[in-house]
Amino acid sequence: MTDALEDWLRLTPAGLWCEPGGFHIDPQRAVERALITHGHADHARPGHDAVLATPETLAIMALRYPRDRPARQALRYGETVRAGGVSVRLAPAGHVLGSAQAVLEYRGRRVVVSGDYKRAPDPTCAAFEPVRADVFITEATFGLPVFRLPDDREETARLLHSVEAFPDRCHVVGAYSLGKCQRMLGLLRRAGYDRPVWLHPALDEMTALYRDFGVELGETRPLGGAGSLVGEIALQPPGPEQRTDGMADPVRVFASGWMQIRAHARRRGVELPLAISDHADWTALTATIADTGAPEIRVTHGSPDALIRWAQGRGLDARPLEPPSGSGG
Amino acid sequence: MRAFAELLDRLAFASSPAIRVRLMADYLRRTGDPERGWAVAALGGGLDTARVRPAALLALAAERTDSELLRLSLDFVGDPVETAALIWPESGAAPSPPVLAEALPALAGSSRSAAPGLLTAWFDRSDASVRLALAQLAAGRRPPGVTPRLVRTALAAVFPADLGAIEEVWHAQTPPYGPLFAWLEGRAPRPEAPAGFRPLMPVRVLDNKALAGLDLLRYRAERQWSGLRVQIVAEAGRYRLYSRSGDDISFLFPDVVAAMEGLEGVFDGVLMAAAGPDGPPCRPGPPEALERRLGRKSVPRRLPEEVPVFVRLFDMLFDGGEDMRAMALSERRARLEARIEDRPRFDLSPSLAFEGVEALDALRRQGVSLVLKPAAGPYRPAGPPWLIVRAAPQTVRALLLAARPGGVGEGGPSYSVGVFRDGAPAAVGDAPCRLAAGERERLDRWVRKHMTGRYGPVRAVEPALVLEVAFDDVRPAPRRKAGLALERPEITRILWDLPPDAADGLERLTVNRTGQA
Numbered sequence: 110m111t112d113a114l115e116d117w118l119r120l121t122p123a124g125l126w127c128e129p130g131g132f133h134i135d136p137q138r139a140v141e142r143a144l145i146t147h148g149h150a151d152h153a154r155p156g157h158d159a160v161l162a163t164p165e166t167l168a169i170m171a172l173r174y175p176r177d178r179p180a181r182q183a184l185r186y187g188e189t190v191r192a193g194g195v196s197v198r199l200a201p202a203g204h205v206l207g208s209a210q211a212v213l214e215y216r217g218r219r220v221v222v223s224g225d226y227k228r229a230p231d232p233t234c235a236a237f238e239p240v241r242a243d244v245f246i247t248e249a250t251f252g253l254p255v256f257r258l259p260d261d262r263e264e265t266a267r268l269l270h271s272v273e274a275f276p277d278r279c280h281v282v283g284a285y286s287l288g289k290c291q292r293m294l295g296l297l298r299r300a301g302y303d304r305p306v307w308l309h310p311a312l313d314e315m316t317a318l319y320r321d322f323g324v325e326l327g328e329t330r331p332l333g334g335a336g337s338l339v340g341e342i343a344l345q346p347p348g349p350e351q352r353t354d355g356m357a358d359p360v361r362v363f364a365s366g367w368m369q370i371r372a373h374a375r376r377r378g379v380e381l382p383l384a385i386s387d388h389a390d391w392t393a394l395t396a397t398i399a400d401t402g403a404p405e406i407r408v409t410h411g412s413p414d415a416l417i418r419w420a421q422g423r424g425l426d427a428r429p430l431e432p433p434s435g436s437g438g
Numbered sequence: 439m440r441a442f443a444e445l446l447d448r449l450a451f452a453s454s455p456a457i458r459v460r461l462m463a464d465y466l467r468r469t470g471d472p473e474r475g476w477a478v479a480a481l482g483g484g485l486d487t488a489r490v491r492p493a494a495l496l497a498l499a500a501e502r503t504d505s506e507l508l509r510l511s512l513d514f515v516g517d518p519v520e521t522a523a524l525i526w527p528e529s530g531a532a533p534s535p536p537v538l539a540e541a542l543p544a545l546a547g548s549s550r551s552a553a554p555g556l557l558t559a560w561f562d563r564s565d566a567s568v569r570l571a572l573a574q575l576a577a578g579r580r581p582p583g584v585t586p587r588l589v590r591t592a593l594a595a596v597f598p599a600d601l602g603a604i605e606e607v608w609h610a611q612t613p614p615y616g617p618l619f620a621w622l623e624g625r626a627p628r629p630e631a632p633a634g635f636r637p638l639m640p641v642r643v644l645d646n647k648a649l650a651g652l653d654l655l656r657y658r659a660e661r662q663w664s665g666l667r668v669q670i671v672a673e674a675g676r677y678r679l680y681s682r683s684g685d686d687i688s689f690l691f692p693d694v695v696a697a698m699e700g701l702e703g704v705f706d707g708v709l710m711a712a713a714g715p716d717g718p719p720c721r722p723g724p725p726e727a728l729e730r731r732l733g734r735k736s737v738p739r740r741l742p743e744e745v746p747v748f749v750r751l752f753d754m755l756f757d758g759g760e761d762m763r764a765m766a767l768s769e770r771r772a773r774l775e776a777r778i779e780d781r782p783r784f785d786l787s788p789s790l791a792f793e794g795v796e797a798l799d800a801l802r803r804q805g806v807s808l809v810l811k812p813a814a815g816p817y818r819p820a821g822p823p824w825l826i827v828r829a830a831p832q833t834v835r836a837l838l839l840a841a842r843p844g845g846v847g848e849g850g851p852s853y854s855v856g857v858f859r860d861g862a863p864a865a866v867g868d869a870p871c872r873l874a875a876g877e878r879e880r881l882d883r884w885v886r887k888h889m890t891g892r893y894g895p896v897r898a899v900e901p902a903l904v905l906e907v908a909f910d911d912v913r914p915a916p917r918r919k920a921g922l923a924l925e926r927p928e929i930t931r932i933l934w935d936l937p938p939d940a941a942d943g944l945e946r947l948t949v950n951r952t953g954q955a
Contacts, residue, residue, distance in 0.1 A: 253507075253510060253514055254503065254507050254524075254525050255511045255514065255515055255521060255524035255525050257524070257528070257566065259565070259566065259567070267444065271448075274460070274461070274464045275460065369524070370514070370515055370520070370524075371450065371517070371520060372515070372516050372517070374451060375451070379451060380448075380451050380452065380453055380457070381451065412510070412514065414510055415506075415507050415510045415511070418504070418506050418507060418510075419507065422504070
C-alpha cells in the first residue's frame with residue numbers, strides 16, 4: 110500500500126508543508142526553509158531563513174526585498190536536489206520569468222505542485238513543461254468554463270487597432286510589474302510594434318531585470334513628465350499609482366484574464382479590456398490535468414469547484430487542497 | 439461579424455458619446471454594403487431582433503454543458519446572456535461566423551420558437567466575441583448610450599453630409615439603407631422623404647454667469663414644459679409625429695395623429711400628459727403619466743383614453759408648403775397663433791412677460807424653469823441654441839438609504855435618499871454625488887461599513903447619514919411610499935456630524951410649492 114499524500118505533503122497554516130523534506134512551498138509566513146515557485150508577492154514572501162528557487166526567481170526576490178538576506182540556493186530547471194528523503198526538481202511553469210512547478214518524489218510517488226502556470230506561448234519566459242505525476246496539485250485561478258481566453262495575438266491586435274483608430278489619444282495599459290508588463294512588451298514587439306513604449310517608474314526595475322536575463326523587449330522610455338504622449342502606448346501598474354495627468358485623453362486599457370467578464374471590466378472602469386492572462390484558462394487547466402496523467406488531483410487558488418467537478422466526471426480523484434481533517438489548522 | 443462584435447464590445451465600454459461616434463465611424467469607414475447597413479440598423483434600432491429571453495439563452499447552453507458547471511459559471515458571471523455566450527462549447531474548428539446580412543434579417547424575420555434554433559447553429563460556427571454579439575442582438579440588448587441620433591451623427595462624421603440633411607431623409611429609409619449610402623457617397627440623388635423630419639432648434643442650459651451677461655430685452659421667455667419634445671408634420675395628407683431625435687413615433691399617438699386632420703405645416707412643441715379630455719387650453723397632468731404611452735411596440739385600444747395627451751406648441755417651421763424658418767420668431771409665433779386656434783389636443787405655450795433679471799429670478803425662485811429665445815431669431819438649428827434657465831435649486835436634508843453602482847454611460851453611482859414620513863424614512867429620489875473624490879470615497883466607505891442588505895447591485899444601508907440634497911422641483915409619484923419624488927436631485931453636502939433625526943420630514947417638500955400652471 111502506498112502512503113497517503115497527507116502523510117508527507119499537507120497544507121498547514123504557514124502553507125504547503127513537506128514533512129520528510131523539511132520545507133514549505135510558497136509559505137505565507139516566514140519559515141525555516143522555503144521552496145518558492147515564482148516571484149509574485151502572494152507566493153514569494155520575505156523573512157525565510159533559506160530559500161530554494163530558480164536563479165531568476167531568486168533575483169526577483171532580491172530586487173523586491175533588498176533587505177531580506179536568506180540563504181539562497183539556486184536550482185535550474187531540470188536539476189535535482191535532495192532534501193531529507195525527498196528529491197526536488199523544478200520544471201518551467203510558463204507563468205512569469207523564473208516560474209516553476211515543483212516536482213517532488215518520495216518513496217516512489219511523484220507529486221507535481223503547479224504553482225501558477227499558463228500554456229499560452231510567452232516570449233518572455235520558458236514554456237510550461239507537462240510532467241507525468243501521481244498527484245497533481247493545480248492552481249485554478251480561472252477554473253470556470255467561461256474562461257476560455259482568446260489568442261493573445263488577437264488581443265494585441267485589438268490594442269494596436271485602437272491606437273490606429275484613436276491616433277490623437279494616449280493608450281495607458283494597466284499591467285502588473287512582474288510578468289504582465291514584460292509580456293505586453295513582448296507581445297507588442299511580436300506584433301511588429303517597434304515604437305518606444307513608455308514605462309511608469311514602478312515597472313522599470315523589473316523590466317531591467319528581465320533584460321539582464323536576456324529577454325528582448327525593445328526600446329522603453331521613462332514616463333515621468335513625458336507630456337501628452339499622443340498616439341503612444343504607456344504601461345502602468347494597475348491601481349491608484351496610475352498617472353494620467355497631462356496625457357492626451359488617455360484610453361484606459363487593462364490586460365488581465367478577469368477582463369473576459371464584462372462586469373469585472375466595468376468595475377475597473379476601463380475603456381479597452383484585454384483578456385490577456387498569465388494564468389492557465391479553462392482549456393489549459395483541463396488539458397494539463399490530462400497531460401500529467403495524474404489519477405489524483407488537488408485544486409487550490411481561485412475557483413476549485415468547477416474544475417473538481419470536471420475532473421471527477423473523468424473518474425479522477427479530485428479534491429480541494431485543504432488542511433488534513435483534525436489537524437486544527 | 440467579427441468587426442461588428444468588436445464594435446459592440448468597444449461601445450459597451452466607451453466613456454462618452456464622442457468616443458461612441460468615433461468607434462462607429464471607424465467601423466463604417468472599414469465596412470461596405472450591405473454589412474454596414476445592417477450594422478446601422480442593429481445599432482440605431484431600425485430592426486427588432488429581440489427574440490430570445492435571457493433564460494431561454496441559458497436553457498440553450500444547458501443543452502450543451504454540464505448543469506453544475508453552468509450554474510457555477512452563472513454565479514460568477516452574473517449575466518445569463520453573457521454566461522451562455524462564453525460557456526458555449528467549441529469544436530476546435532476554425533470559426534466561420536455568419537455575416538450581419540445573414541444573421542440580422544433572419545433573426546428579425548424569425549418567430550420566438552424558431553430563433554433559438556438559428557442561434558444554436560450560429561453559435562456552433564462562431565467564437566466567443568461573435569457569440570456574445572449574437573446573444574445580445576437576440577436578447578434585444580443594445581449598446582448603452584447608443585441612440586439612433588448618435589448613429590446618424592457617426593454617418594455625418596464619415597460622409598460629406600450634415601446631420602440635419604441625414605435626419606430629413608432618415609425616416610423614409612429601411613435597412614440595409616442602400617439608397618441612403620448611395621446618396622451619402624454621391625452615387626445617387628438624395629432619397630425622397632415625404633412628410634419628413636426637420637432638424638429641431640437645439641437648447642442649451644444657461645448658467646448664472648452667462649445669464650448675467652445676456653441682453654434680456656432681445657429675448658422672449660416661455661416656461662419649460664416637462665414632456666416630450668415633438669415635431670408635428672402635416673404635409674399632403676400625411677400626418678406624423680417625430681421625437682426630438684427624428685424618430686417617427688406617430689404609431690404611439692394615434693389620438694394626436696387623428697387630431698391633426700386638416701392641418702398643413704410643420705410645428706414644434708411638447709407632448710404632455712393631459713389632466714382631462716378638455717381644452718384648448720389643455721391642463722397638464724402628472725408628467726410621469728406619459729411614461730405609460732412611451733417605449734411601446736403597440737398601443738392598446740383604451741390607452742389613449744386612459745392616459746390622454748396633448749401637444750403644447752411653441753413654433754412653426756412650415757405653413758403649408760411655405761418654409762418659414764428664415765423668419766423672425768415673433769413673425770412665426772403670430773402665424774402659429776392664427777393657425778392653431780381651437781383645435782382639440784393642441785394649445786399654445788404662452789409667452790411670459792418679464793422685465794429684467796429680477797423678474798426672471800422671481801419666477802425661478804417659484805420653481806419655474808424658462809426657455810429664452812431671441813425675438814428676432816430665425817429657426818436655424820445650426821445657429822445659436824435656445825437657452826434654458828433652470829429653476830433655482832432648493833435643498834432638503836435627507837437620509838441616505840441605499841447606494842447603486844453606476845452603469846456604463848452613467849455619471850457614477852447614485853444614492854437613494856429619503857425623508858421622514860410618519861417617523862420612518864421614505865425614499866424620494868436617486869441622487870448622484872459629484873463632490874470631490876475624497877468625499878465620495880469616504881461616502882463609499884461609509885456605505886460599505888453600514889450596509890444592511892444587498893438587492894442585486896443595490897446596497898441598502900442603515901438610515902443614519904444625513905445629506906444635503908439639491909433638487910429642481912418636486913413631482914407627484916403615486917407609486918412611491920412618499921407619494922412624491924425630487925426632480926434632478928444631487929447630493930451637495932454630506933453632513934457627517936448630524937444625527938439621523940436632523941433629516942427633514944415629508945412636509946418640508948409638500949408645503950410652499952408652486953404647482954405647474
